[in-house]
Amino acid sequence: MSNEPLLSVVDLGIATIQDPRTLVHDVSFHINSGEAVGVVGESGSGKTLSALSILGLLPRGVGVTNGEILFNGNDLLKLNSEDLRHIRGNEIAMIYQDPMTALNPVMKLGKQLLEVIASHDGIKANSENQVRDLLSEVGIPDVNRAMVSYAHEFSGGMRQRIMIAMALLLSPKLLIADEPTTALDVTIQQQILALVSDARKKRNMSMLWITHDLGVVANLVNRLNVMYAGRIVESGSVEEIFRMPKHPYTAGLLSSLPTSTGTNRERLTSISGVPEKPWLVGNSCGFAARCSRAQSRCHNEIPPSISTGESSVACFFPIGSYS
Numbered sequence: 165m166s167n168e169p170l171l172s173v174v175d176l177g178i179a180t181i182q183d184p185r186t187l188v189h190d191v192s193f194h195i196n197s198g199e200a201v202g203v204v205g206e207s208g209s210g211k212t213l214s215a216l217s218i219l220g221l222l223p224r225g226v227g228v229t230n231g232e233i234l235f236n237g238n239d240l241l242k243l244n245s246e247d248l249r250h251i252r253g254n255e256i257a258m259i260y261q262d263p264m265t266a267l268n269p270v271m272k273l274g275k276q277l278l279e280v281i282a283s284h285d286g287i288k289a290n291s292e293n294q295v296r297d298l299l300s301e302v303g304i305p306d307v308n309r310a311m312v313s314y315a316h317e318f319s320g321g322m323r324q325r326i327m328i329a330m331a332l333l334l335s336p337k338l339l340i341a342d343e344p345t346t347a348l349d350v351t352i353q354q355q356i357l358a359l360v361s362d363a364r365k366k367r368n369m370s371m372l373w374i375t376h377d378l379g380v381v382a383n384l385v386n387r388l389n390v391m392y393a394g395r396i397v398e399s400g401s402v403e404e405i406f407r408m409p410k411h412p413y414t415a416g417l418l419s420s421l422p423t424s425t426g427t428n429r430e431r432l433t434s435i436s437g438v439p440e441k442p443w444l445v446g447n448s449c450g451f452a453a454r455c456s457r458a459q460s461r462c463h464n465e466i467p468p469s470i471s472t473g474e475s476s477v478a479c480f481f482p483i484g485s486y487s
């Protein structure tokens with residue numbers, strides 16, 4: 165076994181192709197084999213685009229401008245569309261907030277799931293059993309009936325479970341989850357998170373969890389990357405980040421987590437202001453305008469990411485420093 169990470173994203177840049185506006189700047193992170201890693205950040209920080217670039221699925225008009233995406237040592241950005249199609253599903257699968265992104269509304273479920281197998285590995289004698297087993301693993305109550313039903317016949321939570329089954333069908337090494345439970349109510353959200361987490365552990369699968377909610381991923385991942393305005397501003401182990409956040413933005417996220425006091429769940433504080441658009445940040449720290457620690461340097465220079473061991477922070481005046 166090599167010690168090479170399963171996935172290494174190195175200095176990834178993403179921009180609109182025509183005007184061009186930079187949407188993601190020099191993003192680097194890695195996922196080791198069997199490890200779960202989180203990407204957390206507010207809306208528009210570049211989480212989804214970073215994930216879609218791994219699968220070669222960036223929306224039209226948006227492209228990768230620089231960087232490497234190494235999967236098992238191969239740069240996915242250099243693969244042709246046929247090789248990428250093979251990687252998608254077989255090696256890397258993704259689950260989305262809206263399950264209808266992945267499900268076909270006019271095809272019965274059994275047929276749909278079997279077609280996924282057919283288009284990648286070819287149907288085998290046990291393929292139908294494999295589909296049935298997965299549907300029961302994800303908690304679909306009447307599998308026989310589900311096999312001949314259409315996606316719209318299920319509730320939102322059940323559709324999420326079906327999409328998860330579809331993502332697991334080809335035993336991917338890496339599963340990317342892009343806010344799969346944001347649209348669900350809290351109880352169902354917890355059930356689905358537990359389901360994915362159990363399925364991951366059982367298979368020793370690697371995972372990338374994307375969320376705007378630090379509270380959601382805290383128990384699901386080993387390491388966290390905090391994104392702000394198209395950059396990773398802090399990364400480290402969950403324990404370290406929760407115990408001693410270094411970037412003022414991370415500290416703000418943590419202090420705005422709801423606290424449970426008896427039956428009352430209340431938010432402590434929230435970060436005032438709105439995030440800067442990544443392409444408008446220019447030569448400054450993107451968080452400077454909202455940051456209580458900001459000094460003139462923060463408005464005139466981009467803070468480089470400084471690593472110490474497994475953690476990194478991009479801030480001139482990180483919390484815990486002497487300045």
Ligand SMILES: Nc1ncnc2c1ncn2[C@@H]1O[C@H](COP(=O)(O)OP(=O)(O)OP(=O)(O)O)[C@@H](O)[C@H]1O
Pocket residue numbers: 180187205206207208209210211212213214223224225226376441442
């Ligand atoms: N197709 C597109 N064309 C132009 N800009 C885009 C496109 N898709 C996303 N963007 C912009 O890129 C930035 C990053 O978007 P992205 O969807 O990655 O954010 P996100 O962190 O996933 O946000 P959310 O939490 O809302 O899902 C945003 O400013 C967004 O407006």
Ligand SMILES: [Mg+2]
Pocket residue numbers: 211212213342
């Ligand atoms: Mg998103």
